[in-house]
Amino acid sequence: MSISDPIPIPNQKILDTLFVIAPQFYTTDPVKLANYNTMIGLLRYQVNEELLSCGGVLAYVYLLAHWLQLQTSPQTGVATNLSEGELSIGLAISPDSSILNATQYGRLYKDLIKRTVIGSTVTNLPPHLTVMNAYCCQR
Numbered sequence: 001m002s003i004s005d006p007i008p009i010p011n012q013k014i015l016d017t018l019f020v021i022a023p024q025f026y027t028t029d030p031v032k033l034a035n036y037n038t039m040i041g042l043l044r045y046q047v048n049e050e051l052l053s054c055g056g057v058l059a060y061v062y063l064l065a066h067w068l069q070l071q072t073s074p075q076t077g078v079a080t081n082l083s084e085g086e087l088s089i090g091l092a093i094s095p096d097s098s099i100l101n102a103t104q105y106g107r108l109y110k111d112l113i114k115r116t117v118i119g120s121t122v123t124n125l126p127p128h129l130t131v132m133n134a135y136c137c138q139r
Contacts (some may be wrong), residue, residue, distance in 0.1 A: 009049055011040050021058075022065040022105065036117055053111050062109035069103045070090045 019026045049056040100106030
C-alpha cells in the first residue's frame with residue numbers, strides 16, 4: 001500500500017453499521033463474526049470504495065445483509081406459491097432478473113449504485129476529487 005492508496009473501510013465499521021441497519025443479524029458469537037469478516041473480505045472484490053465514496057459502508061452493509069438473508073432464508077424472493085397437482089411454482093423475480101432483486105437489501109444496494117453512478121458519470125465523487133463534506137467519509 002502506497003501513501004496515495006485509499007484506506008480501506010474497516011470491517012468493524014461495516015459490522016457496526018450492519019447491526020444498526022439489519023439488527024436481525026446482530027451477534028457476539030465469535031464463529032459467526034469470523035464468518036461475517038470472511039464474507040466482507042469476499043465482498044471487497046465487488047465494491048469500489050473509492051468510487052462509492054461515502055456510500056462505501058452502505059454498499060458493504062447492503063451486500064452483506066443480502067447474502068446473509070439468502071443464507072438464512074434460501075427461498076427468499078424465489079417462490080411465492082407452490083401447488084402439488086400439475087406442479088405450479090410462482091416466482092417473485094423473473095429467471096433472467098438479478099439475484100439482487102431477491103431481497104430488500106439487494107434492491108437497496110442496486111438503488112445506491114444507481115444513485116451514485118449514472119452511466120460513466122459519477123454523481124457522488126470521492127473526497128479527493130471534490131470539496132469534502134466535514135461529516136462525510138470519516139473513518
